[in-house]
Amino acid sequence: MDKKEYLKSVDLLNLWAKAYYKDDAPIATDEEYDELYHRVLEFERANPSEISMFSPTKRVGGEVSEGFIKADHIERMWSMEDIFDEAELVAWLNRGDKLGQKFAIQPKFDGASLNLLYENGELKRAITRGNGITGEDVTTNARVIQNIPMKITYGGKIEIRGEVVISKSDFDDINLARMQRGETQLANPRNAASGSLRQLDSKITASRRLQFRPWGYGAQNLGLKNYSEIMEFIYSLGFEREEFFKICLNLEEIKTAYSELLNLRENKPFMMDGMVVRVDNVAFSNELGYTEKFPKFMVAYKFPAIEKTTRLVDVALQVGRSGVVTPVGVLDEVNIDGVKVKSATLHNFDEIKRLGVMKGDFISIIRSGDVIPKITGVFKERRSGSETPIERPHNCPVCGTMLLDEGVFIKCQNLECKARVINSLIHYASKRCLNIDGLGEAIVNQLFEAGFINKIADIYRLGANELSSLEGFKDKKISNLLNAINIARTPNLHSFITGLGIEHIGEVAAKKIARQFGDKWLELSYEELMSIDGFGDAMAESYVEFMQVNRENLAELLYFVTPKFEKFEVKQSDISGKTFVITGTLSKGRDEFKAILEAHGAKVSGSVSKKTDFVLAGSEAGSKLDKARELGVRVISEEELMEML
Ligand SMILES: [Zn+2]
Incomplete structure (x- = not known):
């Protein structure tokens, strides 16, 4: 760093600090600030006579803003x-x-x-x-x-x-x-x-x-x-x-x-x-x-920074199995806490409008845990004029069909759209659903391109003849895949329902259907579905419609697949029929406690109300604990719960 660069850096740091402290609207990440601050400090240590009186190293962070005494x-x-x-x-x-x-x-x-x-x-x-x-x-x-x-x-x-x-x-x-x-x-x-x-x-x-x-x-x-x-x-x-x-x-x-x-x-x-x-x-x-x-x-x-600055280079459009077109930000690759990040979700086009983001913008992104990196800010002050707006698409980027623009969601309605077909096959074979080992994204694409699979039932028609004609398929790989497909002929019912990819029906909803209705799952009415705890209009309608529209496809698929019905036996205990809310940090994950409670006939709810019987609270419980105290709901610890079972 020379003198000129030093003075420029001092100005830049002051600008960033003002945006951060005064306006509560940062235009740089902490990490960038710290890094530049360190370089300024190094220059000052080497050149003590050159230190600027405006240097942020001479000032304590934070300024007082107008509006408060x-x-x-x-x-x-x-x-x-x-x-x-x-x-x-x-x-x-x-x-x-x-x-x-x-x-x-x-x-x-x-x-x-x-x-x-x-x-x-x-x-x-x-x-x-x-x-x-x-x-x-x-x-x-x-x-x-x-x-x-x-x-x-x-x-x-x-x-x-x-x-x-x-x-x-x-x-x-x-x-x-x-x-x-x-x-x-x-x-x-x-x-x-x-x-x-x-x-x-x-x-x-x-x-x-x-x-x-x-x-x-x-x-x-x-x-x-x-x-x-x-x-x-x-x-x-x-x-x-x-x-x-x-x-x-x-x-x-x-x-x-x-x-x-x-x-x-x-x-x-x-x-x-x-x-x-x-x-x-x-x-x-x-x-x-x-x-x-x-x-x-x-x-x-x-700690290593989890929020970093990078540049939005482009916006890619992904077409999901339901046809929804999702914009994904393509980024200049950046390393966050040891993970290389080169894309971030933009959710939908309304979100792009709200963010006011353009192609070429400097943005801050945050990556925390295993969540998809999220854009947290757009540094509009750093624009050079070469940024370009992000347009709403009118045609499917995969099949070219005119898109249905519903406001928040933009959809490709072509049921045979390659993206929709391939993504529904990938979903069906994925871990959370039928868990067909060896049938991942690349292989599904390969099989689709070769014309061997166009719908889910085709998976079960695959044989050694078809597979051996494909590049990279040797005996071992072929028999492994055919074995995995064979196992997937008798899946648990809830995995199978999840695998069908019915809109609004995820794993949790599929489990509830499987447990409550078992072998009646194909014939459920709107009213029956609405009687399930946590089901709403959109879920019930979507399920009923799916079963009607796909009657033939399902019949064909059920020729190959025999789902196992899951009998759900509940142990009777003091907590059967009671409603619990879980909060704070516990010795095991919340899902595990939820499973324990449900296996004993209790219900688990997300928010505390007068209907809540118990709040299971770990350490550092927050607003839910306050609410429980306010309403006089009984709060118990892990140990107390174990005694009740
Ligand atoms: Zn399409």
């Missing part, structure tokens, strides 16, 4: 130094004679920092971080956050600091509701938390299901020796306790804690962007003191 923190609210790898961790540990100290470890949640001032046992004031000295007074909004106590049993003056966060599931719920109302999507849980906290109308804040997770303190006079003791005291006042709170004695233990926490990343209900490491001893921390920007006694050991 400004208020000062009693003790400065520092931000933290970020470190990104083990070498930086070792360097930090070696600085200032920290060896031999105890280190307190906890997650760094990705939200908005908030400082709560309590006096005479009451919440006096809540201030955002702002520039660390002055923030915005958001007391009215803090009062609507359910797990911020209005009163505490301690009468002294104390500043309690923490992160305001939105759980990932609440965030998805909010965005789904916004999508249904035709509103723009919130970019990510952090921006949603920060934006919600700074609403001028606290009714909006209340609707966003914010939660407060304490991580520290400012002014206090408790006379306790260690940070961990102070946090223990804060938890005892009624604040949410952090389960992942450890004391580490050395580098090895810190490294172990880091990988443990990183493994929990997907399962934690809140987004985390790293782990905080801090010296536990308060007196020694004070001795270490501060740089002009950061405390020297604590550091944020960041």
Whole structure:
């Protein structure tokens, strides 16, 4: 980096920071910002005489915006130094004679920092971080956050600091509701938390299901020796306790804690962007003191970024088995947490319009767990003028037939469209359905092109003669595939129904039909289907229509296939007939608990209401637990459930 590039980078960082802090509308990802910031810092270390007075390294993050009353923190609210790898961790540990100290470890949640001032046992004031000295007074909004106590049993003056966060599931719920109302999507849980906290109308804040997770303190006079003791005291006042709170004695233990926490990343209900490491001893921390920007006694050991910036190169159109045309973003390949990502879903053309995205745009994408990468933002400020609009298609990209434009969905109605046929065959043979090993996408295409399969029943007509004429098919491969097809002559009924690919009838619905009606499955009426728990109009209609339209095809298929009916025996127990809601982090997946409950005759519902009998709550349960308490619904733990069975 030369001087010119350095000054340009400083301007760019300031622009990005303004968009992030002031406008809550980021135009760069954290990862990009961090990377450029690091390069600026390197230049400054090598050229201390050239440092610009506008450099972001000289400024504490965050500015105060108009609209709220400004208020000062009693003790400065520092931000933290970020470190990104083990070498930086070792360097930090070696600085200032920290060896031999105890280190307190906890997650760094990705939200908005908030400082709560309590006096005479009451919440006096809540201030955002702002520039660390002055923030915005958001007391009215803090009062609507359910797990911020209005009163505490301690009468002294104390500043309690923490992160305001939105759980990932609440965030998805909010965005789904916004999508249904035709509103723009919130970019990510952090921006949603920060934006919600700074609403001028606290009714909006209340609707966003914010939660407060304490991580520290400012002014206090408790006379306790260690940070961990102070946090223990804060938890005892009624604040949410952090389960992942450890004391580490050395580098090895810190490294172990880091990988443990990183493994929990997907399962934690809140987004985390790293782990905080801090010296536990308060007196020694004070001795270490501060740089002009950061405390020297604590550091944020960041996780690999899951949100990155890339470019939308093109939009590909995929035609699914139901004929729906889905736009898929083709991206400049980008590596996210070890996975190469080169496409992201754009959902539908309404979503493209809402995002306002064009071909050639810089965008941010997020990849979390095994979900399909999602576009979280469009950086319109970075346009060069060469971007081109994304047009709604009028003809099927595969068969050329005129498309039916239904608004949100655009469909190819040609039942013989190659894309529809091939995708329905792939679906039928897939793991979730008939699980025909060896009949994946490539082979289905090969068989279709050779003219051997045009519909599902054709799969069962395949023989060694046909297969041996295909390229790459040797004896072993042929007999393996024919064996797999043979096994698929007697599938479970629910797998078979799922495999038919009836619109709106997924695996869960197919299971319900199979369990409730067994051998009557072909002849179900609309009313019978509507009597199934969780079935709606669209599902019942779609099923009935499918059975009518495909009567002949099904008869042909059932000549080859004999589904096994699943008798569903329910063990009688104390919980038979009761309704459960599952929430929080449990020792096993929610699906497993759902299966246990259903096997004992209980029903599992997604939301808490007066009809709920029990809420099964794991750790870090959120809004559902609050709701249960509000309605007086009995809350039980895993252990209590096991005793009831
Ligand atoms: Zn088509």
